[in-house]
Amino acid sequence: MVKGITTVVQVATIEVLDRAGSLFQALGFEQGKGWSLEGGKGAPFLAPLGNLELVAGRVPAEPSLLVEVTHLDQAYEIAQQWASAAGRKLTPVTSTGWNSRLFTVEVVEGTTLGFWESENPLHGVPAAIEGDLVVTGQKYAIVVARWNAVITDRLLQGSLDALLRSGAKREDIEIVRVPGAWEIPSAARTLAETKKFAGIITLGVLLRGETAHYEAIYNEVARGIGQSQQETGVPHAFGVLTCETLEQALDRAGLKVGNKGFEAGIAAIEMASIQSKLGGAK
Missing domain, CATH: 3.40.50.960 (Lumazine/riboflavin synthase)
Structure with a gap:
């Protein structure tokens, strides 16, 4: 029944929207079909996978909008160049308490994205039955x-x-x-x-x-x-x-x-x- 999940963020001007969109395109988001209506404009950016995560018993990760990437250092270089030109805040890459590395970038005022990469080599690998290289009493x-x-x-x-x-x-x-x-x-x-x-x-x-x-x-x-x-x-x-x-x-x-x-x-x-x-x- 559920097909997808979309987070909608309002920005101040179309100029800000275009500037933020340049970051997403540089990072590899797929440009979706946009819309323009009565002076307004929308530009969706698509990721291969979306998740809605619920947390109880501990404080959730900050920020609440997290983007998983495969090459965090490369993504950081892109975000660093963009943030410098756009005058936005960028935090350094740091280790988290959930076996990952993370940096955040302020895309527009009031909206910060976190970009992260797992340090677990098996993260995202589908579970599979594999053989053990151990012989125990077999001929x-x-x-x-x-x-x-x-x-x-x-x-x-x-x-x-x-x-x-x-x-x-x-x-x-x-x-x-x-x-x-x-x-x-x-x-x-x-x-x-x-x-x-x-x-x-x-x-x-x-x-x-x-x-x-x-x-x-x-x-x-x-x-x-x-x-x-x-x-x-x-x-x-x-x-x-x-x-x-x-x-x-x-x-x-x-x-x-x-x-x-x-x-x-x-x-x-x-x-x-x-x-x-x-x-x-x-």
């Missing part, structure tokens, strides 16, 4: 290809590092070695169907230069792993590298740009936690 399986072992062994060490750092016990980690990437989906599916494991980590590498049917194999490997995850309900972390050269694969296995095995291990832990919170397979 994990790692399916790793032997082909290009110089790469896959590095990936395996990365996954083990992720699991052990997160609290997994060595005896709760099952490692299954398969000949190559092609065989990974079959082994992953067999492990997932046992329902013993909170997550399956799949590790392998495909090099375009070494495999003429590179894309066909990759598509089937990716499809098989995804299908196993969907049909068994057990999270599968995808750690199969697809690279042009051996050098690129080495870089992705911890040499230069992170270890894909470690990333896959972390993803498996997080997804297992999310699934547990959502009431899925444990």
Whole structure:
């Protein structure tokens, strides 16, 4: 039923209205459709979000008109230039008792606005279910290809590092070695169907230069792993590298740009936690 909220402020002259409007435009307010009637004039300035806040048990914040911004220091610079030219009062940026920073500016006589920015990094972030990077008594399986072992062994060490750092016990980690990437989906599916494991980590590498049917194999490997995850309900972390050269694969296995095995291990832990919170397979 409620569509919006508007605060109407009367100013002395149209000149003052235009001067105040210049501040709002400089700060990024959207100019609404104004009106002019019988010598009078109105100019709405729109913000993306409006709130009506009721307070009991303590003194409300001053002033009562508050504008939340995303870059307070930048807004202060704009307001400072405007206030200097308009001859209006401006207070310095100060910390508040509600975990924010605030400054005020007198827009017109009798009307002061407060501009504020929260110092809470989670302020305004929608609440969401997220996974915890902690392993508590869960079992994990790692399916790793032997082909290009110089790469896959590095990936395996990365996954083990992720699991052990997160609290997994060595005896709760099952490692299954398969000949190559092609065989990974079959082994992953067999492990997932046992329902013993909170997550399956799949590790392998495909090099375009070494495999003429590179894309066909990759598509089937990716499809098989995804299908196993969907049909068994057990999270599968995808750690199969697809690279042009051996050098690129080495870089992705911890040499230069992170270890894909470690990333896959972390993803498996997080997804297992999310699934547990959502009431899925444990």
